[in-house]
Amino acid sequence: MSLLQAEPPYADYIRDRIRTVPDWPQAGVQFRDITPLLQDKKTFRVLVDIFVHRYMDMDLDMVAGVDARGFILGAVVAYELNLGFVPVRKKGKLPFLTVAEEYELEYGSATVEIHTDACKKGDRVLLIDDLVATGGTMVAAAKLLNRLGATIVEAAAIVDLPELGGSKIVREQGIPLFTVCDYAGH
Numbered sequence: 001m002s003l004l005q006a007e008p009p010y011a012d013y014i015r016d017r018i019r020t021v022p023d024w025p026q027a028g029v030q031f032r033d034i035t036p037l038l039q040d041k042k043t044f045r046v047l048v049d050i051f052v053h054r055y056m057d058m059d060l061d062m063v064a065g066v067d068a069r070g071f072i073l074g075a076v077v078a079y080e081l082n083l084g085f086v087p088v089r090k091k092g093k094l095p096f097l098t099v100a101e102e103y104e105l106e107y108g109s110a111t112v113e114i115h116t117d118a119c120k121k122g123d124r125v126l127l128i129d130d131l132v133a134t135g136g137t138m139v140a141a142a143k144l145l146n147r148l149g150a151t152i153v154e155a156a157a158i159v160d161l162p163e164l165g166g167s168k169i170v171r172e173q174g175i176p177l178f179t180v181c182d183y184a185g186h
């Protein structure tokens with residue numbers, strides 16, 4: 001499958017079940033809250049299955065998920081694909097040797113880290129997070145995996161906020177990106 005976006009009705013089905021919280025965590029931010037997708041058993045299964053069906057024949061070696069919301073989806077998708085899972089964590093949380101990348105967020109800046117032995121040179125990795133806003137997190141996580149010699153087969157998220165420009169930036173960096181739904185004009 002080479003679609004950049006999931007085809008409706010999946011996109012609408014998932015978007016309709018995401019909660020928007022205005023002015024959180026600060027004024028002006030429309031927070032797209034994915035917790036309702038996880039809370040409802042049927043929606044959670046539909047969501048996970050979108051990713052499992054997309055990636056089941058892609059000859060992957062590993063799934064990497066981004067701290068913290070990317071862990072929820074990433075670990076379940078990895079399990080269903082019979083693959084291992086590696087965490088890309090925020091600074092100071094991983095106990096072993098790490099490599100780090102600093103990046104900018106929609107509301108602040110942060111650093112992500114990965115264990116140096118999280119994957120091997122040439123591993124074919126699926127990188128998962130819940131959402132792409134400015135793209136800083138996804139690009140930083142991808143850089144970490146690249147520094148370990150991994151190949152990012154695709155980066156994937158539930159939500160794209162295209163007005164913040166991140167998905168375009170991720171793709172311009174040569175990282176294939178799949179998102180289930182976006183908020184263009186919503």
Ligand SMILES: O=P(O)(O)OC[C@H]1O[C@H](OP(=O)(O)OP(=O)(O)O)[C@H](O)[C@@H]1O
Pocket residue numbers: 066067068069070104105106110129130131132133134135136137138166
């Ligand atoms: O595209 P970007 O502008 O980088 O933003 C997207 C990132 O922001 C959110 O994480 P957050 O740092 O809020 O952490 P959390 O998952 O722990 O809530 C979200 O889960 C993504 O990881």
Ligand SMILES: Nc1ncnc2[nH]cnc12
Pocket residue numbers: 029030031032033106131133161
């Ligand atoms: N608007 C937003 N909603 C949810 N998570 C986010 N991460 C960065 N921006 C976000």
